[in-house]
Amino acid sequence: MNSMEAPTTLTGRPLRADAQRNRDRIVGAARAVFAERGLDAQMEEIARRAEVGVGTLYRHFPTKEALMGELLADRWRTLSDQARESLAEESDPWEAFAGTLRRNAETMSADAAVRDTIMGSDSPAVWEHSEQARADLLEATAELIVRGQAAGVLREDLTVEDVPMMMCGVCATMGAGGPAPGRLDWRRHLELVLDGTRRR
Amino acid sequence: MNSMEAPTTLTGRPLRADAQRNRDRIVGAARAVFAERGLDAQMEEIARRAEVGVGTLYRHFPTKEALMGELLADRWRTLSDQARESLAEESDPWEAFAGTLRRNAETMSADAAVRDTIMGSDSPAVWEHSEQARADLLEATAELIVRGQAAGVLREDLTVEDVPMMMCGVCATMGAGGPAPGRLDWRRHLELVLDGTRRR
DNA sequence: AGCACACCGGAATGCCTGTTCCACTTACGC
């Protein structure tokens, strides 16, 4: 689960050994830099961290958005994997639901770029590449909800679409120590929100 | 309530008539442009909309952040005025609390720049100018909470700081039709969150 | 009316960042 890329070039041939190595380095560096700096990480920094020239970076990914798109799809795979794990392992429907949201929130708290993307003040180009992966995540989420509702622990009117919405909200409070006075505690925020999804 | 500016120049003298007129135009234009474009509105557009040269704009406000800071303080006055109104007019503690949040959310939904500021991925320079106004808002909010808790309609552990946090979350879903697939409905989000603040 | 000085406009400046270009290396099949 959760691999990364078809290692072929457009002519069908497999990537040359050094090219493949560089590609991996770039993806790794991008993951790190995007995670800490968010969507406005700089291409040059990514290149530097990958110990590669910018030119090389652009040989592998046509634009910044394409690069981010790749990572985004991967992140969504992570999230839906985690959801499906809860679905399989956890027998208590409430814990399965709440636990998934908690775990996924934890994941997003470590990646500023996904947060930025989810809160989406940016171009659609980033999203395009990952429709499928996102759909998978929604599917898993839907199952969690149905199960919770069947057990009578989740409000009847809770929708799949509500979850990304709430997560978007929680992500907004994760901005690493922004200038907003008074500490924001996203874990608490999440608990508050979760309580709002409980069957009264 | 809710005025705007000391109309004096640094030498103490009152502003020249035309200067005062321009200043007003600038503030008006800035309010509009910031409201619709958010924090990354462009100075040139503000100047254009105010029918004024950029130079003039900079004569009145040293930087973009200073200008935004001014508007921000004003917005906070709006919000706390609304809170105090509820406090005075509404006798039902729950409605006073929930109504204020609803009204204030409605206000913020009309102003992209405050939203951006609250979600704060930006410089502290903007905030500085409005500490006082923000403190006022928190004070009013605190009263709403205390009253609600006394009446037993709000969870006992709800804090003043929780409110900006939740509002921050709701604001995140207001991004005017961002690229995120599936419509986000901030009003629903707010209701969900409000339910989370209710006494069980 | 006439003079100073406050004000104005907007072209020009400077910086930041994504993207392109191309002379130079290097992997790999023969």
Added chain:
DNA sequence: GCGTAAGTGGAACAGGCATTCCGGTGTGCT
């Protein structure tokens, strides 16, 4: 070993945008 297509680095380019500069303009006061 050699030739060549694939791959590389990083200087240079381009567009966007806040901010500055300064020659010109109009207000307010006497």
